Amino acid sequence: MSVEVARHFATPLEERARSDAVANAAYGFWIYIMSDCVLFAALFATFIVLSRNYAGGPTGKNLIDLPYTFAETMLLLCSSLSCGLATLGVNRHSARQAALWLIVTFLLGLGFIGMEVNEFRHMVLIGADPERSGFLSGFFTLVATHGAHVGAGLIWMAVMLAQIAAKGLTVRVRSRLLRLGMFWHFLDIIWVGVFTLVYLRGAI
Amino acid sequence: MKQGAPDAGGEAGRSGLARYLTGFTLAVVLTVIPFALVIDRMLAPAATLAAILAAALAQILVHLRYFLHLDRSAAERWNLAAVLFTAAIVTVLTSGAIWIMFNLHARTMERPATAMMAGSPKRAMRTTPARPAQDAAAALRRA
Numbered sequence: 233m234s235v236e237v238a239r240h241f242a243t244p245l246e247e248r249a250r251s252d253a254v255a256n257a258a259y260g261f262w263i264y265i266m267s268d269c270v271l272f273a274a275l276f277a278t279f280i281v282l283s284r285n286y287a288g289g290p291t292g293k294n295l296i297d298l299p300y301t302f303a304e305t306m307l308l309l310c311s312s313l314s315c316g317l318a319t320l321g322v323n324r325h326s327a328r329q330a331a332l333w334l335i336v337t338f339l340l341g342l343g344f345i346g347m348e349v350n351e352f353r354h355m356v357l358i359g360a361d362p363e364r365s366g367f368l369s370g371f372f373t374l375v376a377t378h379g380a381h382v383g384a385g386l387i388w389m390a391v392m393l394a395q396i397a398a399k400g401l402t403v404r405v406r407s408r409l410l411r412l413g414m415f416w417h418f419l420d421i422i423w424v425g426v427f428t429l430v431y432l433r434g435a436i
Numbered sequence: 437m438k439q440g441a442p443d444a445g446g447e448a449g450r451s452g453l454a455r456y457l458t459g460f461t462l463a464v465v466l467t468v469i470p471f472a473l474v475i476d477r478m479l480a481p482a483a484t485l486a487a488i489l490a491a492a493l494a495q496i497l498v499h500l501r502y503f504l505h506l507d508r509s510a511a512e513r514w515n516l517a518a519v520l521f522t523a524a525i526v527t528v529l530t531s532g533a534i535w536i537m538f539n540l541h542a543r544t545m546e547r548p549a550t551a552m553m554a555g556s557p558k559r560a561m562r563t564t565p566a567r568p569a570q571d572a573a574a575a576l577r578r579a
Contacts, residue, residue, distance in 0.1 A: 266518050266521070266522040269522050270522065270526060270529065277529060280530070281538070301471075302467075305467055306464075306467070309464065309467065310460075312503055313456055313460040316460075317453070320456070417503040417504050418504075420499060421499045424495050427467075428492035432471070432474045432488045433488070435474050436484050
């Protein structure tokens with residue numbers, strides 16, 4: 233009886249402490265994301281300063297294929313939606329829904345990275361490599377840093393899929409999935425800046 | 437980032453879905469408009485630039501509101517404070533860097549030819565090594 237009473241009183245406190253821990257971890261991660269925003273701001277500023285320094289090499293108009301960029305953008309945007317649907321699955325305690333939408337998100341993100349690597353490969357093959365001009369140094373630094381973040385997100389996602397399969401939606405796994413979702417949505421926000429300032433502005 | 441309250445499906449779950457779908461639809465619209473403006477060249481370049489920047493800003497706000505659930509509620513106050521602080525830093529960093537570098541560019545790179553007479557030391561240094569070569573070329577021609 234006394235054990236039951238103790239459990240009765242202990243549970244809400246424990247739960248509150250646990251949800252506080254999850255909220256604190258999410259807030260700490262939010263601060264990291266904001267610091268990453270400052271890093272990207274520096275890269276955006278560098279790119280814009282160098283964006284007309286072609287050194288006689290190819291310009292944005294020569295290199296940018298807007299329908300291709302539009303397809304990349306749509307892949308990333310759809311992956312943001314499917315990531316949101318995975319979060320809804322987590323909130324519903326449905327490991328199946330969470331895992332399914334995470335796999336969709338992973339494949340869309342992989343498609344995005346594949347398109348980006350293909351674009352970089354093509355550029356380097358025609359001589360538009362990072363060493364060609366200030367514009368291209370700035371371009372590759374900014375766009376590839378975003379791409380590296382997406383790649384890191386994909387690795388994280390694969391790890392979380394394994395954790396869902398092995399552990400199920402435990403409190404810790406759900407807390408990590410919450411932060412993964414924040415990271416993925418943040419990457420889409422950075423991409424909005426990239427396609428606007430690098431691709432659209434470069435093609436005007 | 438509504439981490440505290442996992443809604444147990446049903447009504448809350450459906451409104452969560454509606455929220456993501458609304459955000460997605462708005463984001464698609466705010467992506468299609470700037471791409472169409474640039475591809476079809478409907479506006480003058482300056483107006484196009486202004487329009488795509490406005491669309492990007494609007495889309496970022498849509499992502500924050502509908503995907504990251506950032507709003508003015510008490511639960512989101514500290515997240516919002518961090519965003520506003522970062523926005524200030526980002527604005528100072530980017531606009532400051534761009535202002536300084538374009539100002540420097542305008543002052544050093546695009547001077548009219550007459551400015552050379554005013555004696556910019558940089559210009560003088562750059563032209564000096566060229567002179568012996570010209571002299572040599574002239575000497576060859578004379579020879």
